[in-house]
Every structure is written in structure tokens, then in C-alpha cells.
Amino acid sequence: MKFDREEAARFHRGHGKPPGHEHPEHQEPVQEARHAELRTTAAGAAGATDTDTADDAGAQGPRKAARTEIEVRFDLLDENRRDAASLRERLREQGVFAINLMSSPGAGKTALLEATLPRLGAIRVAVLEGDIETSADAERLAPFGVPVVQINTGPFGGDCHLPAPLVADAMEKLPLSKLDLVFIENVGNLVCPAEFDLGEARKVVLLSVTEGEDKPLKYPLIFRESSLALITKIDLLPHLDFDLPRLEENLRRVNPELRVVQLSARSGDGLEDWLKWLSDELGEALRASD
Amino acid sequence: MHEMSLAMGLLREIERQLKPYGPEARATRVFLEVGGLRAVFPEAMQLCFRAASQGTVAEGAELVIDEIVPRGRCVGCGREREIDHTYFLCPDCDLPVKLLAGEELLLRSIEIEEPDPKGDK
Numbered sequence: 001m002k003f004d005r006e007e008a009a010r011f012h013r014g015h016g017k018p019p020g021h022e023h024p025e026h027q028e029p030v031q032e033a034r035h036a037e038l039r040t041t042a043a044g045a046a047g048a049t050d051t052d053t054a055d056d057a058g059a060q061g062p063r064k065a066a067r068t069e070i071e072v073r074f075d076l077l078d079e080n081r082r083d084a085a086s087l088r089e090r091l092r093e094q095g096v097f098a099i100n101l102m103s104s105p106g107a108g109k110t111a112l113l114e115a116t117l118p119r120l121g122a123i124r125v126a127v128l129e130g131d132i133e134t135s136a137d138a139e140r141l142a143p144f145g146v147p148v149v150q151i152n153t154g155p156f157g158g159d160c161h162l163p164a165p166l167v168a169d170a171m172e173k174l175p176l177s178k179l180d181l182v183f184i185e186n187v188g189n190l191v192c193p194a195e196f197d198l199g200e201a202r203k204v205v206l207l208s209v210t211e212g213e214d215k216p217l218k219y220p221l222i223f224r225e226s227s228l229a230l231i232t233k234i235d236l237l238p239h240l241d242f243d244l245p246r247l248e249e250n251l252r253r254v255n256p257e258l259r260v261v262q263l264s265a266r267s268g269d270g271l272e273d274w275l276k277w278l279s280d281e282l283g284e285a286l287r288a289s290d
Numbered sequence: 291m292h293e294m295s296l297a298m299g300l301l302r303e304i305e306r307q308l309k310p311y312g313p314e315a316r317a318t319r320v321f322l323e324v325g326g327l328r329a330v331f332p333e334a335m336q337l338c339f340r341a342a343s344q345g346t347v348a349e350g351a352e353l354v355i356d357e358i359v360p361r362g363r364c365v366g367c368g369r370e371r372e373i374d375h376t377y378f379l380c381p382d383c384d385l386p387v388k389l390l391a392g393e394e395l396l397l398r399s400i401e402i403e404e405p406d407p408k409g410d411k
Contacts, residue, residue: 192292
């Protein structure tokens, strides 16, 4: 782009080739010098705050330029939000309830699914597994005989979160008309996934007791966006100096409406509370769509 | 670092906005509003913008980030105040605070430089 602009500037000064000329190595040395001067002027103008600078630069340089400011008011999250809204509508039509599971890496999202899938009874479920690389988590869930689609963000620049279009594509690989529930296991990260709506019905955040009770204050957005927080690995509490009441107070501070359930996927403690939340939410969604 | 995906979306919009101004128009300044409640770090955004703008109409443009202070109103007493991003309870009533500002992520305006027709032709 810059190349075109400089070519154009030379052309207007009458120094030779028209814009788009493709052999800059044939330029004379004097042109190279002006080339450098133009670059400096442009950089100086871009860093300045005075809008008249453009005209000053034009006076020294070969061309005059006018600067105008245009109002745009474009929300950076709108693009993803639109994709998420159309996916949400599609899931609603199909009667599919989607849950976006978010947490830092290793908080127990896959372990929660391993404990949950065998206990769902007649609920028809599928899983979307988001990871930067590998299909290790999808393989862990293979024995449960439910449809699992692995989404790797590696080919898309190693994104630290799932964006709505990738989730929408992955949903198309599932037999949606034959499903009630889809778990979307997001990429392990407490920051980025919070910013991206995936068309889910509910967001659930997991926080393991080994991560510390200050996390809701350090990463408030993900706790604000979620309907439910699962405090995981509570079987480890006897070995830790973890202040559970302080965590609950911190959660209430950042999101007074957040529901909280404590559980251990390993010991099974608290799983009933999580399953009850799940069936209540699912039942409510089913009644609403009737 | 999701700032990269955001910066790429920002650049797509800048290119779209500049199209009607012709091939020589350039973005010289880009004004962004970022609410204090967003998980978007201005330094990371600057870095990603510089990287993503290479070879685009906004290469070399200055990214001006206006950080918006979060504000909210208590659902109980109705008092409006600035809020600490980790505290969404009214200090007086201990009731939830309804957000009024702080969640922005907005490309507000673009300063465009275009060749002056009089000086150019």
C-alpha cells in the first residue's frame, strides 16, 4: 500500500514512472533520497496531534493532503455477536440447549464431562471440544459413546478462545435434530473466552480450589458473564489453605446473581447439585419452547 | 491473546470505511473506546494493531485509546457512581449495581488523509 502511495507521489512530481510501475531498482539515486524524505515526513505527521500538520508536510513534500475525521461507531464485538445470534436462533429452533464451559487450563472441564455424561439418563447429549492443538480431550470422551467434535484453533492463529463462526461450523457436524444438550468445552483460559458469545444458552465457569480464592477479582469478566460457577476439586480442600467463604464473597462482589456449586468430579461430591441445576435449566428451556 | 482477533476485525472495518475515499486515502489516526470492564489491555491492543495494520490503509496510523471509567447505578438507592471493576455491589445498600458504562469496545472515529484534489491534479 505504501509502495503505491510513494509511486504515485513520484509520478505527480514528474520524476518518471506512473503508479504501479514494477521495477523500482531502475530508479536514480536522487529518487531514492526523496523516497526516504517522504517516509520521514509521513511518519512525523502520523505521530503529531495537530491536524494542520498534514498541510505542513504537504508544503515540504511533493503533495498536498487533506485530513478529515469520520465518525464510525463500530462495535468490535458485533461481528462475533451477529454470528452467535444466528447460531442461538438455529439451536433454539432445533430444541438444543448449549452450555459454554469455561475455565483456566486444568480446572477440570473434561473431568466434569467424564463424570456428567454417564449420569444424564435419557438426555441426548454431544460435546464440542475446543483446544489450540491435539484431540486428546476428544479421545478421553470417546468411550462414552456420545458425538464429540474436536475444534482446534491452531490453524486459525492459535486463538486462545473459541469464536462463534468456528462453533457454528462444528455444530453442523452434529445431528442437532436428535440432540437435547451440547456442551461446548472452551479453550482453557480465564480471560479471552469471556469476550466471545458463542450462541450458548448458559455460560458456566469452573474454578478449581488449587487456583486461589482471588481469581474472581483478578478476572472479573468471566465470572460476570457466567450464570453458574462450579468450584471444582473440593476433595483437595483438606490439603490446602483455601478460604472457601472468602471465595464465595469474592464471587458475590463481582456478580451478585451468580449461582455457585461446589463439587469434586473425582469423589462425586456435589455432582447431584450440578446435575440438578442442569436439569432445572434444561427443563425451563424446554417448557419455554413449547 | 484475543486482542489480535479484535485488531484484525478493527482493520477490516477501517478498510471498509476507507474504500469510498479511493486507493490513496490512508487512516492516520484511529480512535477507540475501551471500557474498563473489558478484558482488553491497551498495550496489547497497541501491539496487535501495529502488527495487523502492516500493509493496510492504516499502516503507521496512531491508535488513540480512550479508556472509559465504569459507572453504575444501585438498583436499591438509585445512586450513580464510578465502580471499581471488581465491586458490583452498592457500598451503602449491599445491593447489585446496574451498569451504565464500562463495557465499550468501540471504533469511534477515523482520521483520514486523502490527497488534496487541487494540489494533486
